[in-house]
Amino acid sequence: MSQCGDCHGCASAAVAELPHPAAVKTVALVGPPNSGKTTLFNRLTGLRQKVANFPGVTVEQHTGVAVLPDGRGVHIIDLPGIYSLSPRSEDEQVAYDVLNGNRTDTEAPGAVILVLDATNLSRHLMLAAPILALGLPTMIILNMGDDLATRGGKVDIKKLSEELGAPVALISARSGVGVDRVFDFLASTMPKPQPKLLPVLQDVPKCREWAGAVGSQASYRAPIAPKWTRRLDRLFLHPVAGPIIFLLVVVGVIRTIFMASAPITTAAQSGFEISGNWVASVLPEGLIRSLLVEGIWRGLGSVLVFLPQVLFLFLFIGILEDSGYLARAALIADRTMARVGLQGKSFIPLLSAYGCAVPAIMSTRTIENKRDRIATILIAPFMTCSARLPVYALLIAAFIPNRPLLGQLVTQQVAALLGLYVIGFLAAVGTAKLLKSSVLKSAHAPFLLEMPSYRWPTVQSLGLRLLDRAKVFLRRAGTVILLVTVVLWVMAHLPYSGGKPPEIGNSLAGTIGHTIEPLIQPLGFNWKIGIGLITSLAARETIVSTLGAIYGMDPESQSVGLQNALRADLSLGGAFALLIFFAFAMQCISTIAVVRRETGGWKWPILQFTYMGVLAYIGAFIAYHVIG
Amino acid sequence: MLQLSGNNAAPEVLQGSLLDLETGDAAVLDRLELPVDDARRLMEMGFLPGTRVIAGYSAPGGDPRVFQVDGSEIALRRETARNLKIRKDSRKSTKPARNL
Numbered sequence: 001m002s003q004c005g006d007c008h009g010c011a012s013a014a015v016a017e018l019p020h021p022a023a024v025k026t027v028a029l030v031g032p033p034n035s036g037k038t039t040l041f042n043r044l045t046g047l048r049q050k051v052a053n054f055p056g057v058t059v060e061q062h063t064g065v066a067v068l069p070d071g072r073g074v075h076i077i078d079l080p081g082i083y084s085l086s087p088r089s090e091d092e093q094v095a096y097d098v099l100n101g102n103r104t105d106t107e108a109p110g111a112v113i114l115v116l117d118a119t120n121l122s123r124h125l126m127l128a129a130p131i132l133a134l135g136l137p138t139m140i141i142l143n144m145g146d147d148l149a150t151r152g153g154k155v156d157i158k159k160l161s162e163e164l165g166a167p168v169a170l171i172s173a174r175s176g177v178g179v180d181r182v183f184d185f186l187a188s189t190m191p192k193p194q195p196k197l198l199p200v201l202q203d204v205p206k207c208r209e210w211a212g213a214v215g216s217q218a219s220y221r222a223p224i225a226p227k228w229t230r231r232l233d234r235l236f237l238h239p240v241a242g243p244i245i246f247l248l249v250v251v252g253v254i255r256t257i258f259m260a261s262a263p264i265t266t267a268a269q270s271g272f273e274i275s276g277n278w279v280a281s282v283l284p285e286g287l288i289r290s291l292l293v294e295g296i297w298r299g300l301g302s303v304l305v306f307l308p309q310v311l312f313l314f315l316f317i318g319i320l321e322d323s324g325y326l327a328r329a330a331l332i333a334d335r336t337m338a339r340v341g342l343q344g345k346s347f348i349p350l351l352s353a354y355g356c357a358v359p360a361i362m363s364t365r366t367i368e369n370k371r372d373r374i375a376t377i378l379i380a381p382f383m384t385c386s387a388r389l390p391v392y393a394l395l396i397a398a399f400i401p402n403r404p405l406l407g408q409l410v411t412q413q414v415a416a417l418l419g420l421y422v423i424g425f426l427a428a429v430g431t432a433k434l435l436k437s438s439v440l441k442s443a444h445a446p447f448l449l450e451m452p453s454y455r456w457p458t459v460q461s462l463g464l465r466l467l468d469r470a471k472v473f474l475r476r477a478g479t480v481i482l483l484v485t486v487v488l489w490v491m492a493h494l495p496y497s498g499g500k501p502p503e504i505g506n507s508l509a510g511t512i513g514h515t516i517e518p519l520i521q522p523l524g525f526n527w528k529i530g531i532g533l534i535t536s537l538a539a540r541e542t543i544v545s546t547l548g549a550i551y552g553m554d555p556e557s558q559s560v561g562l563q564n565a566l567r568a569d570l571s572l573g574g575a576f577a578l579l580i581f582f583a584f585a586m587q588c589i590s591t592i593a594v595v596r597r598e599t600g601g602w603k604w605p606i607l608q609f610t611y612m613g614v615l616a617y618i619g620a621f622i623a624y625h626v627i628g
Numbered sequence: 629m630l631q632l633s634g635n636n637a638a639p640e641v642l643q644g645s646l647l648d649l650e651t652g653d654a655a656v657l658d659r660l661e662l663p664v665d666d667a668r669r670l671m672e673m674g675f676l677p678g679t680r681v682i683a684g685y686s687a688p689g690g691d692p693r694v695f696q697v698d699g700s701e702i703a704l705r706r707e708t709a710r711n712l713k714i715r716k717d718s719r720k721s722t723k724p725a726r727n728l
Contacts, residue, residue: 335688451702
């Protein structure tokens with residue numbers, strides 16, 4: 001990294017270079033966490049974005065295309081949020097390498113857009129020093145300009161631009177005010193910054209001093225403290241009310257997922273049934289009809305109807321995260337984390353594991369301590385992910401009456417779902433304790449958590465999240481689950497004898513189910529559930545499509561519906577055992593793959609799969625015998 | 629260990645650490661008694677010697693606690709706050725009002 005503070009000659013060196021005539025094709029978006037960088041990225045690229053991983057590392061690469069008024073497209077890379085350019089964590093290393101053009105897989109950006117929080121400019125300006133020192137054309141965006149104004153702060157943009165030697169714009173990415181200035185910059189020739197005297201970059205106090213001086217030159221007046229954030233924190237972090245609200249939020253979210261989506265799910269279910277019957281009526285009887293209607297339609301349909309519930313879950317996670325409440329929840333929960341030897345940073349991945357363990361495991365990269373990171377990776381799949389939701393929802397709806405337990409708010413069904421979330425969490429916590437007191441013992445790094453101001457989540461950001469999750473869900477349904485369903489249908493129709501498929505119990509699939517039956521009988525499962533357990537190794541929710549297909553192919557249960565067919569097949573104890581089994585077992589190929597990649601070998605995923613499997617078997621055994 | 633002092637003359641008596649502050653109390657950060665990497669991370673977040681720090685709300689039981697520093701609100705655990713040594717803010721000798 002260049003240290004321009006020490007080299008006064010850099011001024012003449014930069015002047016000698018002519019402005020680049022060719023249009024810049026790639027622009028990097030840089031900024032500290034919580035500066036609204038991603039909101040601006042969404043504004044610039046809209047739906048023209050994609051998420052991938054930087055090859056070789058586990059940092060997510062968000063790229064998109066901003067379309068300029070003249071129709072030209074500019075590639076935008078949204079780099080991970082960073083406080084400085086001294087690379088220590090993997091995130092910062094990637095940002096550093098991309099900006100310096102050290103990565104062969106990513107085109108070196110021709111320009112930089114630095115996004116800073118206008119309400120906290122003095123400190124955030126520190127990041128301007130190393131960014132300007134790169135010598136790339138740079139635009140400095142002061143985001144949250146609306147907050148600055150309403151809270152009585154101000155800044156002289158022209159003066160700041162002179163001080164930094166680069167264009168500056170005060171915008172509000174949330175409302176879209178001023179975003180046209182960013183497009184103007186992208187469409188312009190993008191001049192390199194005028195060389196200025198920059199501080200020694202390694203010296204934090206010097207950088208802060210420089211940032212403060214630049215700020216006061218631009219007559220920056222910091223806004224008064226956000227009134228509503230204080231008021232809300234007073235309530236949400238109240239010693240008594242705080243934890244109660246925390247619990248109410250968790251219960252409320254789970255209740256709403258279950259209740260609000262129920263009518264949509266029911267409607268979708270009958271939609272699939274009616275359309276399935278219609279397809280059956282127009283197609284001639286035969287193998288094709290059987291594959292389409294009984295295999296694919298019933299199988300896929302029984303999973304797809306849970307899309308509303310999954311989207312509700314991600315809607316709530318999105319609202320909690322974007323509003324700023326999630327950081328407070330992490331604060332309230334930190335003591336529990338500390339007690340099991342984990343640091344607060346483990347909390348965010350664990351919370352996002354309620355959505356899906358795969359991104360959660362990838363997000364553990366922010367944990368610098370390797371042992372803490374592995375411990376977090378190992379316990380993340382215990383958190384109740386959205387793929388378990390269809391299984392839980394199906395079994396709970398089939399076996400647990402919807403009677404009030406604690407008033408109307410907590411019915412028996414809600415309590416059961418809540419209990420499953422708690423069981424998963426306890427298993428995670430217990431495993432963490434075990435790991436941290438044995439193989440993964442380590443000293444802690446300091447826990448640092450920035451509390452963002454409370455904000456209204458925007459429809460755009462929530463919408464993009466939901467769209468993204470819906471795509472993931474449908475892609476899984478259209479690939480893994482579809483494939484497993486078709487294979488299952490084929491195996492259920494072999495061996496073919498006398499021009500007729502066998503009875504499901506005598507088919508290849510049935511034989512496999514019967515083979516493992518002795519192993520799972522102690523848990524209260526029969527061979528049909530056994531087939532579901534095998535197919536759910538690919539992805540948990542596949543058991544729902546499998547059972548949907550099996551019962552659909554079996555003439556005895558064809559007409560009674562999935563719930564009734566299950567009730568005929570499983571005792572109450574067996575249903576509980578199945579729920580416990582799914583709470584603990586690691587049935588997810590994607591998670592196994594991501595753990596192997598993140599931990600760099602097969603040792604940890606094999607250990608994790610075995611441990612979770614044994615725990616699931618023992619847990620299910622106990623549940624069956626206690627309740628049965 | 630890094631001992632960065634923003635107070636080279638040091639005429640004042642040292643007053644303990646951030647741990648001693650209750651909600652609403654203010655103090656000036658004197659030094660960070662932490663390994664270099666940890667201290668650097670904290671300084672990038674605003675915990676520079678000589679900076680005024682106000683204790684904010686905390687999780688139940690007082691751990692972790694939010695500190696207002698340099699325009700941000702950062703939560704620290706007790707084990708970290710213990711190592712951030714302070715001198716009392718001379719501008720605020722009496723206990724300030726609790727409602728922040």
